[in-house]
Amino acid sequence: GAGVSQSPSNKVTEKGKDVELRCDPISGHTALYWYRQSLGQGLEFLIYFQGNSAPDKSGLPSDRFSAERTGGSVSTLTIQRTQQEDSAVYLCASSLAGGESYEQYFGPGTRLTVT
Amino acid sequence: QQQVKQSPQSLIVQKGGISIINCAYENTAFDYFPWYQQFPGKGPALLIAIRPDVSEKKEGRFTISFNKSAKQFSLHIMDSQPGDSATYFCAASFYDKIIFGKGTRLHILP
Numbered sequence: 001g002a003g004v005s006q007s008p009s010n011k012v013t014e015k016g017k018d019v020e021l022r023c024d025p026i027s028g029h030t031a032l033y034w035y036r037q038s039l040g041q042g043l044e045f046l047i048y049f050q051g052n053s054a055p056d057k058s059g060l061p062s063d064r065f066s067a068e069r070t071g072g073s074v075s076t077l078t079i080q081r082t083q084q085e086d087s088a089v090y091l092c093a094s095s096l097a098g099g100e101s102y103e104q105y106f107g108p109g110t111r112l113t114v115t
Numbered sequence: 116q117q118q119v120k121q122s123p124q125s126l127i128v129q130k131g132g133i134s135i136i137n138c139a140y141e142n143t144a145f146d147y148f149p150w151y152q153q154f155p156g157k158g159p160a161l162l163i164a165i166r167p168d169v170s171e172k173k174e175g176r177f178t179i180s181f182n183k184s185a186k187q188f189s190l191h192i193m194d195s196q197p198g199d200s201a202t203y204f205c206a207a208s209f210y211d212k213i214i215f216g217k218g219t220r221l222h223i224l225p
Contacts, residue, residue, distance in 0.1 A: 004158075031211050042217040043159070043204065050211065091158050097211045102147060104213065106158030 002026070004107035006092050012113045013082055021077040021110045025094030032075050033104060034067060035091040043091070049075060050097060082114045117142060119207050121216025129224050134192040136219045138205035141186065145207035150179065150190050151215075153202045162203070163190070195223045 005024045013019050025032050034046040045059040049069045060066070064083075069075040079086055089111050093104040120139045128134045140148075149164035165172045165179040165188065172179045178191040192199055200223050205216040 033213075040220070043215045045215075048211070056212075093158070095211065102208050102211055102213065103149065103161050103164070104159075106151075106160065108156075108158050 004094050004105050006107040006110050010111045015114055016081055018080045021090050023075045023092030029094035029096050031095040031097035033093045034077050037089045084114045087114045117214055119214045119216045121205050125220040127222045128195045132195050134195045134221055136203055137189045138216050139187045140207045144209045147208045148188050149206050151204040197223045197225050199223050
């Protein structure tokens with residue numbers, strides 16, 4: 001079965017440009033999470049979706065960051081007017097919320113470099 | 116109250132030795148404690164997990180020890196191998212809320 005996929009795998013963009021990062025969760029997983037991981041650092045929570053709604057957006061670092069999820073499936077994380085400090089790996093995870101566990105399945109990440 | 120404190124930040128162990136990583140949590144509502152393993156260039160993957168109704172869980176060379184009264188849990192890797200070199204994250208969750216520790220970079224010397 002397919003796991004969580006993310007695209008693109010690598011993205012290089014110029015400072016000030018907008019970028020869109022995509023996440024395709026595991027089919028049937030209702031919960032979807034976005035994290036940011038700077039080089040050698042831990043997982044910084046950004047936003048959580050349950051279905052198409054986002055009950056927890058507390059981790060979004062600024063109003064330049066937004067995310068949406070459509071059809072309870074694909075999610076897009078958009079960063080407007082990118083800055084060099086946005087350079088990081090952006091990880092997406094999905095979970096079958098409910099049942100006996102809430103194991104998160106992570107995608108391979110998108111490495112974003114802002115020049 | 117939502118923090119999960121993980122230590123050490125980095126760890127070097129000889130091949131064949133025991134690697135031990137510790138975590139502590141504050142919120143007693145947490146009811147699921149997973150450990151994730153991350154290799155360079157990859158996303159984290161679930162390694163082993165425990166619920167607070169048991170004090171220990173073992174899967175192969177990996178063991179979680181859980182102390183509910185102290186609100187602490189640890190990962191033990193027995194007979195550590197160079198292939199175990201990775202970053203390890205502990206986590207604590209309740210329903211769909213999960214808090215990760217900051218990670219431990221483990222290096223096993225050949």
